[in-house]
Amino acid sequence: MPRTAIIADHDAGRLASVGAVLSSAGYAVASASDQQALAKLLADQPDASIVVLDQSFAEAATTSPILLLVDLANGVKTAPGNWHGVADFIVKPPSPEELVFRADSIIRSVAARSEARHHAERLRERLRDVSAAIRTTNDPRLIADHVVNGFGKTFEADRVLFTTFEDQRVPRITAQWTRRNLPPLTEGLEGSEAAAHRLADRLWAEGDVLIVDDHSNHEWDGDDLELRDWMSGMNPRTSALIPVGEGNSSLGLIWITQLDSPRFWSRTEISMIQHVAGNVAYGLIQGHLISGQQQVLRQLQQLDQAKTDFLATVNHELRTPLTSITAYLDMIRDGSGGKLPDEVNRMLDIIVRNSERLRRLIEDMLAVSKPDYEATGLHLAPSRVGHTLRIITAALRPLAEQRQVDISLDLDRRDPDVMADEVQLEQVFTNLVSNAIKFTPRGGKISVGNTYGDDDDGNPCVIVQVTDTGVGVPEDEIPHLFTRFYRASNATSGAVPGSGLGLAIAHDIVDRHKGTMDVRSKLGEGTTIEVRLPVTGP
Structure with missing residues (x-):
């Protein structure tokens, strides 16, 4: 797609020469000598690659980058940033080489900024998907898998490792992602966990991450040498280590690395990763709490069932002999064994009252021991x-x-x-x-x-x-x-x-x-x- 330029100048000669220079450099040029004509060109070509204006047209409204032609001989010494939309300025009359160089530089700079914005937006969208996936589950293992898979694919990394440390707030988890058929790590940090924990705590306290642009010449802190030796076994070229934490201490560490090609980590990318790491910490803590509550609930249900089974068994075993005792008491009181002295009858009355108490107790226990007691139908x-x-x-x-x-x-x-x-x-x-x-x-x-x-x-x-x-x-x-x-x-x-x-x-x-x-x-x-x-x- 050809580059387009709109130029505006009241000086017909300068207008023609600037147009000729840009045309010869491959630009499709449209020119205007007054405000009305310029306004029409800007309306017709709102996405022009560049707009070259004499300083008298500096107030023109356009979203395209502006290269302003200024006359320092008349005392104009104002920087271009004081004019809205002005990307750069050049002294009149510009040399052809400088004019083309300035125009090309502006276009490249605008394109780079636009690409950076689009790149950041793509990353933001992908990492939003990672955060959304984390929020859809309370399973710590799935959360860890979403982290390593999401970071690995988003940043086109060679390896991503996520591990949690010994901490009552979260379960112990190690998850990893690899590309290009790399063999997986067999035991995670493999004995370097203490060094990783120290690094994560330090980074978390400082609110920072560790970026290793080039492992071959990075100056390591003395406390991190053990971790450096562990990583060197995989020959990484560049790495990013991000702490995952909550409160005053870290919970885990994320390691993202590329083995062959260098990589520049922008501040925007690091901020996005830290944001996702915050979601990870929250998700793991909540998931661990919910898992613990579910386990306690299952144990309580098992205990309740055991209690119910025990009461049902005891009730059954008690009712049989009690029925026999009550039957024989009725027979004795009815005179089946002969006439009894008054003192014996008084003793029998006590036995009967206590057996009745025992019967009521058994019936009460049997009622609450039934599994469907709460749902028993009412005959209204x-x-x-x-x-x-x-x-x-x-x-x-x-x-x-x-x-x-x-x-x-x-x-x-x-x-x-x-x-x-x-x-x-x-x-x-x-x-x-x-x-x-x-x-x-x-x-x-x-x-x-x-x-x-x-x-x-x-x-x-x-x-x-x-x-x-x-x-x-x-x-x-x-x-x-x-x-x-x-x-x-x-x-x-x-x-x-x-x-x-x-x-x-x-x-x-x-x-x-x-x-x-x-x-x-x-x-x-x-x-x-x-x-x-x-x-x-x-």
């Missing part, structure tokens, strides 16, 4: 909470009287329907009332009641409260009461029997009914447990 039907509370209170009143605890029932005359699994709802309130009896000392009081109100969102609900004057719960332990197998410290120290499952199971059932359960308690004064269940009708 319209249910009256007041009716359920009457049944439970009547069933547990003998136990309360035996412990000399007064139990009262206060029901709202309105008893709206709730959609509930009545069997599971009975289990909830049985647990709450029996707990209240268990933790209330002799002479204490328990009240069970329900009201019709609204939940926190203003929706109608049934509110059930079970209040006792028992031992209470320490305030800091209240948030843990619904945790399976958790028991309050005063219950444990007081040797009050229990498994720590009753409240956890009750809370799960209420939650699956779209309800809520809250505890208010004061140590030594008593506890109130409130259950709110959404209603389905008036």
